[in-house]
Each structure stands twice: as C-alpha cells, then as structure tokens.
Amino acid sequence: MSSTSDLRTRTAPPKTAFRLSMLLYDQRYRSITIQIVFLFALMLGIAWLVDNTINNLRALGKDFSFAFLSAPAGYDINQRPIEYDSQMTHGRAALVGLLNTAILAVMACALATVLGVIAGVLRLSNNWIVARLMTVYVELFRNIPTLVWIIIFGAIMTESMPAPSAFRGDTPTASMLFNDSVAVTNRGVYVPAIQFSNDLGNLPLGVVAPSINWLLVLVAIIVGIYAHKVILKNATAVQNATGIRPKTWWKSLGVLFGPVALLFIFFGAHLEYPELRGFNFADGIHMRNSLIAMWLGLGIYTGAFVAENVRSGILAISRGQTEAAFALGMQPGKTMRLVILPQALRVIIPPLISQYLNITKNTSLGLAVGYMDLRSTLGGISINQTGRELEGMLLMMLIYLAVSLSISGAMNVYNNRVKLKER
C-alpha cells in the first residue's frame, strides 16, 4: 500500500499558484476561457440582431404581436378538411393549412413506402429486365429535383387529362374508370365517398367537430388491433407452455374486421359515386389537381430514395444469416419473416423515417401548384394580408420544427427499442 502512495506523491503534478496566463495555456482552464469568450460573442451577436429588429419594427411603426391570428382571414381555401369560410380567423386558416399539410404528408408517405419497398426488392431480383427497369426508375427520380417532378405531374393533370365535358354526350371521348366510379379530369380526380344513412351527427369539440360515425369506426379499429395483439400474446403463451401454436388467423380476422363491418352495416354505409352534373362532376370526393400533383410528385420521388434504403437494408444482412436459417431447416418464407426482415428493418427504419421527415418538409413546395398547405395559408396569404412577416414566419417555423422534432423523437424511441443490446 505504501508503494502506491509513494507513486502517487511522486507523479502528482507540482502544486502551482494560479496565474492568469493559465487561462490560456493550461488545458484545464482553456476550454472554460474559450466557452466564456464564445458565450459573450454569441450574446453580443444576438443582442445586436434583437436590437436591430426592435429598431426596424419601430421605424416601420409595427409592434410584435400575434393578435392577427384572431382577426378575420378574408380569403378562401379550396381544400377544407374542417369547416372553414373566409369570415373565420387567420388562426383557423392556419389550422386548415396544417391539416392539409398533414393529409398530403400521410398520403405521400404511404405511396413512397409502397413504391419504395416494391422497387427496392425488385431491384435485387434475379430478373434482369425488372432489375434494370427499377434502376432506371430510381436513378431517374433521384437525380431530378422534386420540384420539377411536382410541376410535371401538375402539368400532366391539367394538360393531358380530359375536361369534364368530354365525359358528356352520346359518344363521350373519355370514360370513367373502375366501373364508372373514378373520374380523372383536368379539374381533379373524383373518387367515391363513403356515406352513412344513419348519421349520428358531429361531436362538438370546440375547434373541430369530427363525425361521431367515423370516431366510432376509429375506436373499433383501435380496439380490434389491441384485441389482435392480445390474441397473439395468448397464442405465444400457449406455444411456450405446450409447444403447439394454436391457429389464430380466423380470430384475428374476426376482431380486426368484424366490429368495423358491423358498424358499417349498422350505420348503413354506402358508396356515393361521382356523377356528371352540369359542367362538372358532383358528389364523391374531389381530389384537386394540386393535391394529386403534390402526392404523386413527392410520393414517387421519395419512393426512389426509400427503394435505395430498402435495398441497402437487405444487402446489409450477411448471407450467413440466410444459410444458418436454412441449416436449421427453416423454409424460405419463415427465413424471410423470422430471420432476415427483423434484422433488415433495424437498418431500414431509421432512414425511412428521415425520408418521412423530408416528405413532411417538402410539402411546403405546395406553392408551386397552388396546394393550400401551412406555408400557403399562414406563411403565404396571411402574411401578405396582415404584413406580419416576422410573427408569421416565426410561428410557421416553430410548427414545422415541432412536427419534425416529434417525428425524430419517435424515431429515437424506436431506435432504442430495437438497438442491439451490447454488453
């Protein structure tokens, strides 16, 4: 013991009195010095910016207030997921814009995922022609800006599609698709809508008033998914106890779709088909050209990136894993489901989520085809009408930031859950 203490006394640095120069030349203090200098510089910079802003605002005779959000907006929005008219407030208009952004983002994410998974898997296919075709798709879309694609799809919709009048007359030059249910026109796409004959009305929640029928359907779906999970858990428990896995697919099918189907029958759900009336189609759901152009542009463009992620994820799983699974006597389907996919998903999901983030941010390109998203309402017309650039842009950036951070936060939670547990 004494030898160690000797060592310590011998190697310990000589105690020296603190000198001012140590702030710069002693590693222990230098980082603190640097940080303090940096902090002062940063605070000076921020103070300078804030001071400028205050002076400029005063010179323009403006104040900094968000009161404009409760003033009447006075402009129309052509796509309204919730009730809105031009007499409502700027805040309400911003909410409508945000919902439009969300609708577009979800639709584009779904399309990108489907296309990306198909293209990514097919690019690895042994089939020469399919693999080449997918390579062309991926390279073509990845190397041309998304804005160009959005405008191209917008032009295809407005220029190449038949006008509603082409559907009229004894010898129409255009016809509706899928047994007279979908009409693709140069004013947008009309698809059938689900209507309920027993309408339970709307649930007044203050800002929004969702339909009670749809809320119940949503609840039924959530309950169904939960029940499905419980059934799977029980099946696993039985399998662990007895070694035999009970057949569950019919139970799962029942709980997943049974309640929803019952509700639909009970509410008297039926399809409302679009119909040509006068100069335009009526009834059904009208998906505007702007929505279609944004959806296809963002979805197909991002699908090419997703395809690359999927491909690299599958390639990242070493061949030994497949061979080991075969050696254990697993069939190809089970090998894919139980061995390859769980590992590949760990590689695929993080970049996939960051592509979702990109889609969400790229919805702000809606301006190019006149899609009324958050940027076009709050960050566009509202700002122009009220002259509140500073507040409007700040609010819009904060909203985008909140959305992005919550998506990436969810991704981190997922990453931590599937991370390889290293010891």
Add this chain to the structure above:
Amino acid sequence: MSDTHSNTVSYVRDTMLDQQEPPVTERGVIKWLRENLFSGWLNSVLTIASLGVIWFIIIEIGPWLLNTVWNAESLRECRAILDGTSGACFAVIKDRWHQLLFGFYPPEHYWRPVLAMVLMLVALAPILFSEVPRKMLYFSVLFPFIGYHLLWGGSVWLPISVLLGFVVGYVAFRATAKLSSLVSVIAAVAGTFLWWVFLAGPFDAAMYSVAPIGLEYVRSDAFGGFLISIVIGVSGISLSLPFGILLALGRQSDMIFLKSVCVIFIEFIRGVPLITLLFTASLLLNYFLPPGTSFDLILRVIIMVTLFASAYMAEVIRGGLAALPKGQYEAADALGLDYWKAQRLIVMPQALKIAIPGIVNTFIGLFKDTTLVVFIGLLDPIGLSNAIRADTDWNGIYWELFIFIGALFFIFCFGMSRYSMYLERKLKTDHR
C-alpha cells in the same frame, strides 16, 4: 469385384465419344432467357409486365419524340409544321436555350460565364483527381476571385482587395509567429477583418480611380437559368463542407456550452423546410440588419443555402466520426498530437472517407434544392420555363422544357454520384 465386373461386361468402349452440344435450353440466348427472365412463374409474370410497361412507354412517347420539329419561331408555327400529327416541338429549346442557360445575362457577355465554367472545371480538376499536378491547387484557391470577377464584373480591384485581406492576415501571422501561436492566430484573424472592414473599400475605390480596369458590371437580376443554379450550388457546396466539419466537431466537443449551441443550430435548421429559410432571407433579413443595409439577393440565398446544407453536412460527418474506432482517437492522443493536429492528420481523413457517400448525397440534394429559389423570385430554370410559357409565342409548351431542364439536372447529379462511387473505390483500403 473388379475382376467379376470386367468379365461380365461384354463391350467396353475404348475411345471417347465426341462432346455433344449442351441441350438447347442450357446454352446461348435461351439459357440466359430461362435463367434471367423466365426462371419461375412469378419471374415470368414480372418479365411480361415489364415488357408491357416498356412497350406502353415506347408506344406513347416514341412517335412524339421521333416526330420532332427543331426549326420554328413559335408554338403556332410548330403546330402548323406538325400538321395535326403528334410530335415534340424542340424548336423552343433552339429558340430559348440561351435563356435557360444564362437567364437575362447580356448576350454579348456570354463568353464570361462560359469561361468561368471552363476555369471552374480546371480549378476542380486537382481537387477531384489526384493525378493532376498539385501545383494547380494554387489556381483552385484563386478561382473564386477570378470567377466572381468574370460573372459580376465591376472593378477588378474589389476581388483583389478582398484577396489582399488574406495576405494581410498571413503577414500578421508571420510577424507575430515568434511571440506565441495563439497571439499569431488572433493577429492573423484580426488583421484580415480589419483590412476588410476598414481598408478594403477605400483601397478598391482608390485603385479604381487610378486604374479603372475591369469587366462591365452585370447586375444580379440579370442572372438566371442554370447559371444561377450552378453559382448557388457550387458556392453552397464549397462553403458547406468546412462549416459542416466545424459544426460536427462542435457537436462532438466536450465543451458543454459550445456543444449545445451546435446541437440547437443543427436541429433547428434540419427541422424547418429550406423554403422557410429562403423566405427569411428575402423577407425578414431587413428586420435583422441595421436600417438601410441591403445586400444582394443571390448572396443572401447563398448564405441561407450554405447554412442549410452545413447542418445536414454536420450530421453526415458526425456519422463518419462516430463510425471511427475509438482506438484511432486514443492512438492520436498517445502520439502526443494536440487536438487540431489529431483531427487533421488522423481523425478527419478517415471520418471523411467513411462519410463520402453521405457528403455527396448532401451535395446532390443541395444542387437539386437550388430550384427552390424560384419561390423568392429568382429566375432559375423553372422560373424561366414559366417566363417562356408566359410569352405568347410559346404559350402552352410544357414537356419539351421539362425534358431539357430535367436532362441537365440529371447529367449534373448523376455525374456527381458516379464520381462519389469512383472516389469510394479509389480510397478503399480494406481488403474485403
């Protein structure tokens, strides 16, 4: 056994048979077709579906593309030549290619952007390919000043006086080098900035009044088309890499305050769409700067695009830093290298090599994002395609313009991604 066998066999062939041709299904085109296109029912279905898609595309676009009109003054004339048949009217490209490439840059000065482009390629050569003599790097360092003067023109003394700022900094560094390294770094930075702020302007004015040399000044509003995309893209690319490296190092740093500022900056920039930053540049910058300051819109856009790309770059480089084994850092420490030396000699060369694909992807993304400047009123290729369509001559022309714009972007971006693959192969040192 062998004895009995030899006795029972009545006939033994003593010459080899001639080799037969493999069966027709196992050779040549048919074998290839069977293995690659029709190996199973699923593959066959996919093959037939793909052929269907290709056939559809050829049938739909082929005649239109083959029946092309190159000489016409307007869309009306073009349609008259086509006489009702379907056909592409690439005459618009022949008529307006100069606008799509240069915007409203004065035609008599087209040689300037072209020369700048050629010189840029020369300046890039030593950076991109190690076979090119190293001495050419001096030209690469000088190119930004030459390029600026070629494109914008004005007094030739302005870029020279900016360049002199670096010379002043170097002189100050040398003069104080004996005192201490810290003092000399501070002297160099202070010298450069003092020169720029106080002396660069008067020097430029004085020299210009004595010797008014310089190309004719071209205003920024005249810039457009791919010229603007390339100017913004190349400046953003070359500036975002160093900023990205600094941000990544800041985020990895032990200094808690510095680190949190870097994290906040990176996450903020990555959390908002580029278009909001561009609008900030065009709408809000007047609020943040002293009254009366106004500077060039292209410069503002370059600053914003650089900030945007450097945040993404920082994350890519952070990935490279994280992928580096810890032993490398420790080895650098063990050799007694200080922080900057360790970064420069050990860490960065390896981390950047790992990050090459991500870095190039960020570059490609940045170049594609230059199209967003159309929203703040700059005339990039998309803005010009709208302007061309607004002209009565070409009202209603879409696809030909999109094909031209798309093809040029494709060439640039595809070239970049191929180069990154080449670089990866060249720098690959592991033998897997």
